[in-house]
Amino acid sequence: MNNPYVPYPVRIDRITIENDERDLKSFELVFLDPAHEKAFQHAPGQFAELSVLGTGECPIGIASSPTETGSLLFTVKKTGVVTEELHRSREGRVIGVRGPLGNSFPIERMKGKDLVVVGGGFAFTTLRALIRYVIHDDHRTDYGDVTVIYGARNPGELLYKAELDEWRSRDDLEAHITVDEGDENWTGHEGFVPTVLGDVAPSAEDALIVVCGPPVMIKFTLPVIERLGFAPADTILSLEMRMKCGIGKCGRCNIGSKYVCKDGPVFTLEQLSGLPAEY
């Protein structure tokens, strides 16, 4: 019986600091054992428990797409005991990863449809995995137009800055990057994500919209999504919840009868509206 509580050992290959405040870092993790790498087949939208023996575990979305072989990318904000220990770690340290956990974005159902990806702040991690998967040469033709709207408080807080520029230059992807407050050399949008989404007004016709961000952004974005004509069944969200086991046993991450770690973290707005408002 394989033990779902035992993490795969991985080495921190590269650490990149993502924002000026230095409380957001991306960790590239490499499996020590190729057999583990083969076993760890994930899909965009899934998460994993990062394990630091002696400190604990924390659930973090997988930021790399399955098309990026060789390593897994996790972007971690320093907020708690385990994330602080991760931020203190140096390249070369061996930690653990447990997963892949939870469900993924409905990449099959998205085929043949236009995609609108709306992200805010550091919740952009699993959305990056989705975008990288969709625009990958093997998959791009399966999907229609792709519109990305991603916002952060200020330019310094934007994740994956290099990639954002590359996406903006692509012709098969429409990327709108916005910040609440620009600085002198900021040339992109200036405004909150919901307003930019309203201005860009992507068509809801035969399209799915994926939105992930801090609660305040979700609160103001959902009405805009509704106004644009996206049906609740076509509005896809990825939720965050306090988690420990990640495999539907420890009883802590439920919303109504659904466990965010097992039945989520990806839900449609339609599913969510059927659940009690306790998230």
Added chain:
Amino acid sequence: MSEIQEQLRRRVAELLREGTVDLFIGYADASVPLKSSVHVARSAQDAEALVWNACCTSNLAALLPDLLKRPSGFRGEWTPPRVGVVAKGCVSRSIVGLIKAHQIPRDAMYIIGVSCGGMVDRHRASRLLGPAELVEAEFLKGDRLRLRATNGLEREVDLAEVLLGGCRECGHHNAVLADESIGDPIPPDDDIARFADVQAFAERPIEERWQSFQEEVSRCIRCYACREACPNCYCTECFAQETAPQWIGVTTDLSDLMLFHIGRAFHQAGRCVDCGACVAACPQGIDLRLLNQKVNHDVKSLFGGDVGASLDEPEPLMRFEMTDDEGFMTEP
């Protein structure tokens, strides 16, 4: 006790009808013998369920901070509800402690003081029936109590024999702070040997003390009923569950249980009114009083004072004297 109950019900109904209070906290019957439940009356009709008997072991002061504090995330102007509470001696002393600690505003409360002859220790009474479960308890004339078990076994006993430890040594039968009082005051009985159990335990050899301390805390299941039942435990984050720093492990290892109980008892210094709510709340029947009373004894003998006796008496650990004892210190 029952005339106090009648008067209490009538007064609370009036207070609610007049709107002097928005809600009144008291006791009601529970479905388990020798136990009462916490009852919140919002209407005159609710007041009918209020009871006053020898099973009212909860310290109602423990519920006041939650009710009288601005709910987290509340927008706009918030005024605390007018809360009424029935207060026996120890509950009123806990209320005094909470007022001094700025946890509850005096003016938002209407306190009905009651004279209290002591509450039954449910564990102590049930133990008289062995493993069979206590099914029925009946208070008889002359402060007697008849107990009946599932297997029909019956025992009759003096109430005094099964009272909570704190009640047997009680020095405050009447409320020290109240807006009105019910029941004629009970005079203090001065000839009781206070801290007798602490003295007896302290005189036992150190190995024996260590052995029984281990036995007592090894029964703990970390459910924190003792902490949640205690009015002194109003911290938003308890040292026992802190993660940065993590003082104790989230385990039932004996060492972690010991640290929890030593830490909890130590935090009672100069604040514990010996109401026995923790002893009554513990599902494992642990003698928590063993530690609380030791700290109370030391505070009394070293620093004097009477816990929760008056609003203007400063807390013993919030002040010092130049002449404080140093006998415990080590000289080279």
Added chain:
Amino acid sequence: MTDLTKGRGERGAGWEPRIVAFLCNWCSYAGADLAGVSRIQYPPNVRVIRVPCSGRINPLFIVKALQSGMDGVLVSGCHPGDCHYISGNLYARRKFALMKSLLEYVGIEPERVHFAWVSAAEGIRFAELLLGVIETVREIGPATRMIKEIETVR
């Protein structure tokens, strides 16, 4: 299968008591420093933790040290009246008296936990105090009570 994560020696040959000392920065730490500066020898059994004032010492520090397997704990601050913060030591004295009494009451050997006042000028007195504590702890042997043994790989 329980294994000790730290090398806690048995009373056998070569066992040396391990003491942790919480010293207040302004007096006792300075006193310990003075002892060193004036070449007064005192054994290396002690690990010093400097705290701003004896008033900063949370009684949980003491039980946490015992839980981690320390054989002895010394807590030292300024003499009453000398406290850099006027009354830190005076408030602390009450807490220390209660903690010492409670620990002994539950069965921790009184020789394990020591409280003292050492001023910045008392280098010799600090060394003597420390020698006394080490000998007292040596007499009662290694700590066995309240220690948290964490199961791990050998």
Added chain:
Amino acid sequence: MNELILGKTDLATFLSTLARERRLIAPLDDRTGASFGVVGDVAKVRLDYRNTSLSAKGVVFPQTETLLAFRDGGGTERIPEAPETVLFGVRPCDARSLTMLDKVFRWDGTEDPYYLERRGRTTVVALACNEPGPTCFCTSVGGSPGDETGADVLATDLGDALLLRAVTDRGEVLLRGAGDAARPAAAAAAAKARELAAKAEGRLTPVTIPTDAEGLVEAFEADVWSDLALGCLGCGACTYSCPTCHCFDITDEGRKGAGRRVRSWDTCSFPLFTLHSSGHNPRPTKGARLRQRILHKFSYCPENFGEAFCVGCGRCIVNCPSGIDIRRILERLVETTSKAGGSV
């Protein structure tokens, strides 16, 4: 071979044979009445208790257990080498609760090796209830004083003897190995057992249980919860003594690069249970937390596992410091939700 009579005088020899090659756990004298413990002296085993204060779940789901041990970054799993165990004298409600825990720890094919290792080595000898107590309500949640669910052997106290009936193969193996202390039972014994069970069943007062899972969720917004929770202290006494509560925490311990990852019981009554590191808490009030305990048992588990996770043992009623009675909560809920459910 599946029905034996064991005279009370031979009980000691029967238990000793069991205890010889297995770990025997049975109710022993305890200041809270009776509590499960490893049996040293078989004479200490009690049969005259109504139920233990804590449930028997600790035998298969201990309050604290090591998941992994590690040193210098390398971790190894710590699957327990659980001994063959006989859990003797467990009441039918507790035996049934084990089948519910099985569902959680085997849910959707994700198997919990720690629980299943212990569970697989445990033989359950249940003791039917002849005298249910005032806080029992097993018949209202699909159980009964003579229920066999979850038991490998069902014992019934006939007064001077115990009728032992093997329910599963594992039970049969146990009885076969019990030596000659017990002899095949006459038909009359089984009839008497059934009669005792029926009499016991008659003494239980039914409780109206909300059986409509969705209907209950409609009560989610009702302010009945904050009322019900006013007296609640938010402690773990009810959940830690409940046989079907299975929530747990995972934390790490260790010094200088060596230590362990521990699983320990946790409860939805504590605010820290769902507190996000951002400070947000989806269940900020006692009312929300009490709602989770009730809805998890009577709405979410029926939906996920097909049955309410309550066996009617009444421990949460006996152990609640504030005298909160789950039966009153359930009745109040049935009133509040439109569709009333009778007893199952």
